[in-house]
Amino acid sequence: MPEAFGLLAEFETPEALVEAARETRAKGYRNLDAFTPFPVPELYSVLRLRDDRVLWLGLFGGIFGFAVALGMQLFTNFDYPINVGGRPLYALSAFAVVAFELTVLFAALFPAIGMLALNGLPRLHHPIFSARAFARASRDRFFLCVLADDEQFDARETERFLRTLGSASVELVRS
Amino acid sequence: MSNAEATHPIIPPQQSYADVTDQLAGIPLHFPTRRIWLIALFASSLLLGLLFVSAVVLFSEGVGIWGLNIPVNWAFAIHNYVWWLGIGHAGTLISALLLLLGREWRNSLNRFAETMTLFAVVCAGIYPILHLGRPWFVYWMFPYPATMQVWPQFRSPLEWDIWAVLTYLTVSIVFWYIGLVPDLAAARDRARRRGWQIFFGVLSLGWRGSALHWMRWNQAYRLLAALAVPLVVSVHSEVSLLFAAGTIPGWHSTIFPPYFVMGAAFSGFAVVAMIAIALRALFSLHNLVTVDHLDLLGKVLLATGLMTAYGYVFEIFDALYSGGAHEFQTLKDRFTGDYWWSYWGAVVFNFVVLQALWWRGIRRTPWMLFAIATSVAIGMWLERYMILVTSLYRDFLVSSWGFYRATFWDWAVYAGTIGLFFFPFLLIIRLLPVISIFETKEVLHEEHEDIRHA
Numbered sequence: 001m002p003e004a005f006g007l008l009a010e011f012e013t014p015e016a017l018v019e020a021a022r023e024t025r026a027k028g029y030r031n032l033d034a035f036t037p038f039p040v041p042e043l044y045s046v047l048r049l050r051d052d053r054v055l056w057l058g059l060f061g062g063i064f065g066f067a068v069a070l071g072m073q074l075f076t077n078f079d080y081p082i083n084v085g086g087r088p089l090y091a092l093s094a095f096a097v098v099a100f101e102l103t104v105l106f107a108a109l110f111p112a113i114g115m116l117a118l119n120g121l122p123r124l125h126h127p128i129f130s131a132r133a134f135a136r137a138s139r140d141r142f143f144l145c146v147l148a149d150d151e152q153f154d155a156r157e158t159e160r161f162l163r164t165l166g167s168a169s170v171e172l173v174r175s
Numbered sequence: 176m177s178n179a180e181a182t183h184p185i186i187p188p189q190q191s192y193a194d195v196t197d198q199l200a201g202i203p204l205h206f207p208t209r210r211i212w213l214i215a216l217f218a219s220s221l222l223l224g225l226l227f228v229s230a231v232v233l234f235s236e237g238v239g240i241w242g243l244n245i246p247v248n249w250a251f252a253i254h255n256y257v258w259w260l261g262i263g264h265a266g267t268l269i270s271a272l273l274l275l276l277g278r279e280w281r282n283s284l285n286r287f288a289e290t291m292t293l294f295a296v297v298c299a300g301i302y303p304i305l306h307l308g309r310p311w312f313v314y315w316m317f318p319y320p321a322t323m324q325v326w327p328q329f330r331s332p333l334e335w336d337i338w339a340v341l342t343y344l345t346v347s348i349v350f351w352y353i354g355l356v357p358d359l360a361a362a363r364d365r366a367r368r369r370g371w372q373i374f375f376g377v378l379s380l381g382w383r384g385s386a387l388h389w390m391r392w393n394q395a396y397r398l399l400a401a402l403a404v405p406l407v408v409s410v411h412s413e414v415s416l417l418f419a420a421g422t423i424p425g426w427h428s429t430i431f432p433p434y435f436v437m438g439a440a441f442s443g444f445a446v447v448a449m450i451a452i453a454l455r456a457l458f459s460l461h462n463l464v465t466v467d468h469l470d471l472l473g474k475v476l477l478a479t480g481l482m483t484a485y486g487y488v489f490e491i492f493d494a495l496y497s498g499g500a501h502e503f504q505t506l507k508d509r510f511t512g513d514y515w516w517s518y519w520g521a522v523v524f525n526f527v528v529l530q531a532l533w534w535r536g537i538r539r540t541p542w543m544l545f546a547i548a549t550s551v552a553i554g555m556w557l558e559r560y561m562i563l564v565t566s567l568y569r570d571f572l573v574s575s576w577g578f579y580r581a582t583f584w585d586w587a588v589y590a591g592t593i594g595l596f597f598f599p600f601l602l603i604i605r606l607l608p609v610i611s612i613f614e615t616k617e618v619l620h621e622e623h624e625d626i627r628h629a
Binding site for chain 2: 014033034035036037038039040041043044047049051052053054055058072073076077079080082084087091094095097098100101102104105107108109111112114115116118119121122123124125126128129135136137138139140
């Protein structure tokens with residue numbers, strides 16, 4: 001691990017952050033992250049973020065839940081058949097409710113837990129929290145971070161560049 | 176956002192992100208109105224105590240202490256179960272459905288509406304367990320490899336019920352918590368005292384608002400919302416099947432699933448309006464829960480009320496069209512039978528009082544909206560009572576005609592569940608941000624953009 005985690009530039013509006021992110025990428029920086037108090041969807045395309053795994057987890061969860069529910073109901077009726085007034089043992093219409101509920105249950109649990117896992121949460125500490133200005137990332141400031149493992153990263157050069165973008169402050173974050 | 180909304184910002188746009196954050200995160204951190212809160216907590220703890228006493232008496236004496244008996248063998252237990260569960264549904268609908276539809280005004284209401292859902296579902300969920308008579312056997316509902324080698328009966332609506340309610344409770348908790356995490360982080364960053372920092376620090380799971388995290392969060396949150404909407408419909412439809420799958424006159428009708436779902440949304444929106452009005456007064460949130468919000472809630476209440484009224488009309492049509500003598504008899508019992516007051520009470524409290532909401536001035540007057548919403552909550556309570564008792568007390572054979580009257584312990588358990596609802600609800604509004612902080616800032620951001628473009 002390099003000693004620095006990255007350089008953190010502070011902006012006052014989401015628009016300024018998006019613009020700065022665009023220019024930083026145009027300058028050739030690739031390893032960027034942004035921190036905002038609420039989702040700023042424009043950032044996803046500017047930072048070239050792409051990850052659909054959460055959505056796929058939802059699909060797999062749904063299929064899993066449906067299969068479990070149907071299998072469970074078919075098996076219990078196979079294992080201990082109870083004749084209720086001659087009605088069919090394998091009554092798909094009667095199994096539909098539990099099948100639907102478990103489909104929804106796992107289609108919800110998989111992406112919810114998966115979202116946290118992919119994000120590496122829960123996590124007790126992260127270097128970014130040591131940044132002085134960072135407490136405002138959950139309040140009213142918008143941050144762009146050039147990570148130190150970026151090929152072009154140079155503590156002094158990058159800092160000078162970030163200051164040209166109209167940032168309110170630029171700060172070196174230690175890892 | 177439509178043009179009308181753009182020209183009329185729902186939240187006063189001159190507030191800054193910092194104002195909103197400090198105001199909302201400040202409620203748990205520097206709690207105002209301690210006295211009123213303590214009095215409310217004390218009152219609800221008395222009710223909660225009553226629930227414990229009632230449960231102890233119930234478990235030692237058996238369900239005979241309630242007024243239910245053959246033929247009215249499903250009384251307060253399922254009546255209040257349906258009522259509570261219905262109230263819970265509005266929290267999910269307001270949060271999930273309006274999120275998917277892009278109605279930003281929901282961002283001031285979703286947090287406490289979802290919190291209401293959680294505890295309403297808990298109140299509903301304990302009723303079937305209390306009603307079991309032998310509640311220590313509740314695990315028989317689950318398919319586990321028993322030494323008796325039997326399995327639950329998956330072809331019974333009663334078995335569907337436990338899967339539906341537990342799924343609903345789980346998904347509601349997950350949806351609520353996932354939506355809460357960014358706000359817990361905001362409260363963590365505002366906290367100055369060590370205890371609060373640890374409390375919010377642990378609960379916020381280390382959330383730091385990274386763009387990639389937000390993107391995945393957004394996918395998960397919207398996916399959960401898209402699942403929650405059909406889930407609500409399925410859960411209350413399933414509840415109605417507890418009734419409609421039987422052949423009892425007055426229950427055996429295809430209108431029941433939509434009728435129950437609309438009634439659930441109706442009663443729930445009424446309670447959301449009551450809580451919104453109470454909270455904005457208690458915490459001076461007039462800048463975030465505005466009269467425009469109350470106006471919209473009034474309109475939604477009116478609309479869902481009229482849809483529920485359609486259910487009443489269709490029920491009459493259904494009885495007449497069926498040509499069944501007993502269906503017709505049940506209809507007459509509802510109008511003029513021993514429980515006529517529950518039918519006409521439901522009509523008056525639900526629909527007659529409701530008509531006042533056609534007037535804009537009434538929708539925008541908090542105490543009037545509160546009074547109408549209270550009337551709806553009572554009306555829907557009477558409606559569930561009416562559907563249950565008027566159908567059961569006189570069914571096909573004269574030999575199975577009877578009478579039902581709630582006993583002291585029926586009322587005690589019901590009052591106790593009100594304590595079970597308010598006690599944890601009050602704790603949550605004491606400890607956590609009661610209105611979504613970051614979603615409020617999203618609305619402000621859009622309003623600022625609209626102003627810049629205009």
